[in-house]
Amino acid sequence: MSGGWEEERAGPELPSQTKDFGTHRMAKNVLFIMCDQLRWDYLSCTGHPHLATPNIDKLAERGMLFDRTYVQSPICGPSRMSFYTGRYVSSHGSTWNNIPLKVGEMTLGDHLRPMGVRTALCGKTHMTADAEGMRRLGLAPDSTIGVLVSECGFEPFEREDGLHPDGNRYARNEAYDSYMKEQGWQDENPWNSVANSAEDDEGNILSGWFMEHADKPARATDEQSETPYITRRAMDFINEAGDQPWCLHLSYIKPHWPYIVPAPYHDMYGPNTHMPVVKSEAEREDPHPVFGAFMEERVSRAFSQDHVRTRVIGAYMGLIKQLDDQIGELMRFMDEKGLSDDTMIIFTSDHGDYLGDHWMGEKELFHDPSSRIPLIVVDPSPEADATRGIKSDTLIEAIDIVPTILDFYGGKEVPHILEGKSLLPVLHGDVSKVRDFAVSEYDYSMRDVRTRLGVEVADAKLTMLFDGRWKYIYAEGFRPMLFDLEHDPDERIDLGGLPDYADQCQKMERLFFNWCRRTNQRTTMSDEDIGGRNASKGEAKVGILIGYWNEQELEDMKD
Structure with a gap:
């Protein structure tokens, strides 16, 4: 060719190769x-x-x-x-x-x-x-x-x-x-x-x-x-x-x-x-x-x-x-x-x-x-x-x-980096x-839709949460969308603006809020590494002496 x-x-050129696959010998x-x-x-x-x-x-x-x-x-x-x-x-x-x-x-x-x-x-x-x-x-x-x-x-x-x-x-x-x-x-x-x-x-x-x-x-x-x-x-x-x-x-x-x-x-x-x-x-x-x-x-x-x-x-x-x-x-x-x-x-x-x-x-x-x-x-x-x-x-x-x-x-699990789950x-x-629930996100700031709606770039965001029945779409600056796939599998009827479904929207919004609060940017150190540390002893070892009354208290900490 x-x-x-x-x-x-x-x-x-790739790094030197190894062939250790742990317990997954077929992998x-x-x-x-x-x-x-x-x-x-x-x-x-x-x-x-x-x-x-x-x-x-x-x-x-x-x-x-x-x-x-x-x-x-x-x-x-x-x-x-x-x-x-x-x-x-x-x-x-x-x-x-x-x-x-x-x-x-x-x-x-x-x-x-x-x-x-x-x-x-x-x-x-x-x-x-x-x-x-x-x-x-x-x-x-x-x-x-x-x-x-x-x-x-x-x-x-x-x-x-x-x-x-x-x-x-x-x-x-x-x-x-x-x-x-x-x-x-x-x-x-x-x-x-x-x-x-x-x-x-x-x-x-x-x-x-x-x-x-x-x-x-x-x-x-x-x-x-x-x-x-x-x-x-x-x-x-x-x-x-x-x-x-x-x-x-x-x-x-x-x-x-x-x-x-x-x-x-x-x-x-x-x-x-x-x-x-x-x-x-x-x-x-x-x-x-x-x-x-x-x-x-x-x-x-x-x-x-x-x-x-x-x-x-x-x-x-x-x-x-x-x-x-x-x-x-x-x-x-x-x-x-x-x-x-x-x-x-x-x-x-x-x-x-x-x-x-x-x-x-x-x-x-x-x-x-x-x-x-x-x-x-x-x-x-x-x-x-x-x-x-x-x-x-x-x-x-x-x-x-x-x-x-x-x-x-x-491979070793790295949940502080990977947000998905092994299948x-x-x-x-x-x-x-x-x-x-599953989550999907969409930034429509690059689309003509944003300008026709008069939405600022920072606000042109949509987020979907689907829990297996309810599909909820949070739309910044607008009411939510809501579909009940159990009774409406083709998603023809948007319930998000109906008062009878306000409670369900609020429930899904709380799920969305909790999801947003996840720790997603601390990728350089795992929860396991942090959890295994004794902060006070670690500080003492490197000479960070905060809150000690005297040397004896410091020696007791090191023991």
């Missing part, structure tokens, strides 16, 4: 698969009646399907930063896309590399490096540490964000461009004009950014398109890694827009296979001000039209079907390599997609189509045999992934609850 491939393959590799904008209910194993995903379903049969999993933010950047740090958005501070993750935030790779685990990326992270912080600390972006800090702690085997046709360097993957040129495509930007565009009978390029073209096949063949390409690159990494323990983050950029897919997937799913839209006229009659403002966004107005929704959903389902086929290819490869018996596999998504539900497009608010995600964890150890194929309804958060992986490798106990049969 081209020089671009070889340069990406090299990656940064060798982790394959952490993330899709982008995949709704929780668009898999056959999670209930879609017409979209068969047999390969992803097999993962659910081999492991556990966590059916009530919520992201820490319903938008790419902050959600992923929570996935990679194991911390809430208000803890790591990367509250929206392109707001840098500050230097010093520990990530998955920072936890695993000292254990000898090569932690690499193949695909998307949406990471924006803290360039100012790196300059302040004298970290060169091309140094070993600088690369890791800039890439969410991952060794960038190949990064491809695929966000904008001519955006930052990660939107233009030079390795993919080189590959496409080798395939005979001499377009200046084949990612945009080939992989994400169609062509009419006269040879005119039809951009996939325009949703009217979603029913047409992309110019790229299936093999040339992004999902198969990045799958093959993941296989390249696994082949290169050899016997060294590894954790590979395989991060697909689909079914995220542009909504266009190559043949034969482009016309597999006609309107008769689409799930009916979930919305009601009552939602628009007197909506919560923030919800109402989001319904007026361009993308929401577009998806509120049936013909737009119909055109897009066919492509969206096709993209998922292509993903499922590639998961099948990857699992067969893993089997052939003899890796399936000692590799933990995690399959998930960074958030969902409204697709017209609740008069919305995109994501950003907290209805289940946006904030709820699929999560499958396959633990190869014998301790997990009893739970294989089980669908769990325990409340799970995205921040649980890092502590689960760390636990799998036998290994659940996978090994512990039926106790992981948590009483």
Whole structure:
């Protein structure tokens, strides 16, 4: 392949490797698969009646399907930063896309590399490096540490964000461009004009950014398109890694827009296979001000039209079907390599997609189509045999992934840093609850919604708490939103403004207040370290003599 491939393959030089995995002798590799904008209910194993995903379903049969999993933010950047740090958005501070993750935030790779685990990326992270912080600390972006800090702690085997046709360097993957040129495509930007565009009978390029073209096949063949390409690159990494323990983050950029897919997937799913839209006229009659403002966004107005929704959903389902086929290819490869018996596999998504539900497009608010995600964890150890194929309804958060992986490798718990909970106990049969409620946060200060509502930047905050029945959204400066999913599972009726539900809102607000009071920034010293200290004796040993009457009292303290 081209020089671009070889340069990406090299990656940064890593610390010396060790292979001590404590009691988890089987714990060798982790394959952490993330899709982008995949709704929780668009898999056959999670209930879609017409979209068969047999390969992803097999993962659910081999492991556990966590059916009530919520992201820490319903938008790419902050959600992923929570996935990679194991911390809430208000803890790591990367509250929206392109707001840098500050230097010093520990990530998955920072936890695993000292254990000898090569932690690499193949695909998307949406990471924006803290360039100012790196300059302040004298970290060169091309140094070993600088690369890791800039890439969410991952060794960038190949990064491809695929966000904008001519955006930052990660939107233009030079390795993919080189590959496409080798395939005979001499377009200046084949990612945009080939992989994400169609062509009419006269040879005119039809951009996939325009949703009217979603029913047409992309110019790229299936093999040339992004999902198969990045799958093959993941296989390249696994082949290169050899016997060294590894954790590979395989991060697909689909079914995220542009909504266009190559043949034969482009016309597999006609309107008769689409799930009916979930919305009601009552939602628009007197909506919560923030919800109402989001319904007026361009993308929401577009998806509120049936013909737009119909055109897009066919492509969206096709993209998922292509993903499922590639998961099948990857699992067969893993089997052939003899890796399936000692590799933990995690399959998930960074958030969902409204697709017209609740008069919305995109994501950003907290209805289940946006904030709820699929999560499958396959633990190869014998301790997990009893739970294989089980669908769990325990409340799970995205921040649980890092502590689960760390636990799998036998790492020490670090609850002063990681705010998530390891899922290994659940996978090994512990039926106790992981948590009483899930939290998701959203900073909408970067959106036009804020200016239309006249909200100050500091006040453009939403926080969701969901306890398994009640979904409560605290909206700074506005009344809360409240949904009763036990009696209204489709979340059509907002109870937050009704006097009869004031007590329930107050109860949820107290939970929110207590959650806000957590200690979340003292990450340099654990509760265990602090709790094991005798403050008075420690002060005396270093000569801090406060409150002593005489030398004898000091000597008594030292005894």
